[in-house]
Amino acid sequence: MKKSVLTIAAASLLPLLLVAPAAADSHDDKPKGKSKSASKKQPNPPAAMSTIGGSLLGRAGTQVTLGKGAPVLPKGLSGRSWIVADAENGDVLAAHNAHWRLPPASTLKMLFADTLLPKLPKATTHKVSAEELEDVGPGSSLVGVKEDLSYSVHDLWLGVFLRSGNDAVHVLSAMNGGFDKTVQDMQAHAEELQALDTQVVSPDGYDAAGQVSSAYDLTLIARSGMQKKDFREYASTVSADFPGEMDGRKRETFEIQNTNRLLTGDYGIAPYKGVAGVKNGNTTHAGATFTGVAERNGKVLLVTVMNPDSGESNAVYKETAELFDWGFAASGKVTPVGELVAPRSAPVKDVGKAGPAKNEHGVGDTAGNGNGTGNGTGTGNAADQVASAGRKETSGGMGTALAIAGGALIALAAAVFVVNRRWPSPRG
Known part of the structure; x- marks a missing residue:
């Protein structure tokens, strides 16, 4: 009798054990069915958010100012936070809860790479110790790094970018002086980029208490990373x-193989024409996150989407x-609702009393309707507008001129995308 009761109890608990979520980063390379989270009550964005890049970006809801001939935004967008930005001049074409601090998952590896790539020569080889792999979180995405074997830094970066390998992240962190030092370096770099919504706890993006970023910050980070040749090449490798x-x-x-499905095409997703990276992620708490860069007819856009719940x-x-399609069609037909600010160290022209890009008022405000969608003309105060104009003249948001030149994806080979970047010379 006791055995029967225990058997029935165990059988009733088994389905719960099988579906219990793991707080770990997945490879994001397997098709996922419909999420049950869409039926649950979703949290609301905070009433007050950062206004770095423009006061509209601190508002909850969708911010967009459509001009004549501009297409409406796609219907059915369910991301808790998203942003569409011009990678060349830094204009934010549209945004939704841009500064909402959310778990970033493996998109945080963009900050890891942007921070460490310049520090570790890629030809350097390193023999992996057991201690370097001890603290890799259970259920983590792995590339297959083994202890007592040697790997080049180049190999390890391929593991980070293509397979989102937390094992590769931990080894590179050890080569950088350790886990804690790497966290400190990443945090310092985020602050230099003015990605001030970002709090780093774990370099690999593994779910950790207090670890957050935002669509705005991830876009800043991706833009910085894409200015580095090695970063571009790794991000576009198929x-x-x-x-x-x-x-x-x-x-x-x-x-x-790269787990970025817009780059490779997989599980019902076709490769997006012109895409050149950047990074995807998926964890229990973050949901699915993605930042991408794509080019069409000489225009380069950055799009970040965090945790869609459709x-x-x-x-x-x-x-x-869908946001890429909208951005390419809307470019030149919308009034920007903000800008991607320059790093703190970027040269900024002195314009009267206007401060450098690190102030939190990037652009003048625009009149908005009740649902947070701007539909008016600039009404911001003069100081904000002058500060914005001064930044755009000298640094173009981040002063980036991105162009993707030629190439096409070749099956089982690296993408032949070349994204060149140049800083404009400071003007007198």
Whole structure:
């Protein structure tokens, strides 16, 4: 009798154990069914958010100012936070809860890479110790780094960008002086970029208490990263051979593929024409997150989408593609609702009393309707407008001129996208 009761109890608990979520970062390379989260009551954005980049960006809800001939935003967007920005001049074309602090998942690896890439020569080799892999979170996405084997920094970065490998992140962190130092370095770099919504706790983006970022910050970080040649090349690599076990004196290799489905096309998602990176992520608390960069007819856009809750499979990729389509069609037909600010150290022309880009008023406000969608003309105070004009003249938001030159995706090979960037010379 007791055995029967225990058997029935165990059987009733088994489904609950099977569906219990793991607080770990997935590879995000397997198709996911419809999420049950869409039926749950979703949290509201905070009433007060940062206004870095413009006062409209601190408002809850959708911010967009449509001009003549501008298309309306796609219907059914469910991301808790998203942003569409011009990568060249830094204009924010539209945004939704841009500064809402949310768990970033593996999109935080963009900040990890932007911080450490300049510090670690990619030809350097390193023999991995067991201690370097001890604290990799259970259920983490892994590329397959093994202790007592040597890897080049180049190999490890391929593991970070293509497979979102937390094992590779931990080894690179050890090479940088350790986990805690890497967290400190990343936090300092985020502050330099003025990504002030970002709080780093774990370099790999693994769910951790207090670890947050925002669509605005992730877009700033991606824009900074895409100005580095190695970052661009890793982010646009479709597949690569990764070192495996030793077979006698010969080192075996195995193929790894990028988990960015807009780049590779997979599980019902077609490759997005012109996409050149950047990074996807998915954890229990963050949901699906994605930041992408794409070019069309000489125009380069950045789009970030955080935690869509439509319940549709691949929603983060589909909504990103829709926002790219809208941004390319709307470019030149909308009044920007904000800007991507320059790093603190960027040269800024002295314009009267206007301060550098680090102040929190990037652009003049616009009149908005009741749902938070701007539909008027600039009414911000003169000081804000002058400060914005001064920044745009000298640094163009971040002073970036991005252009994607030629190339096409080749099956089982790296993407041949080349994204060149130049800083404009400071003007007198």
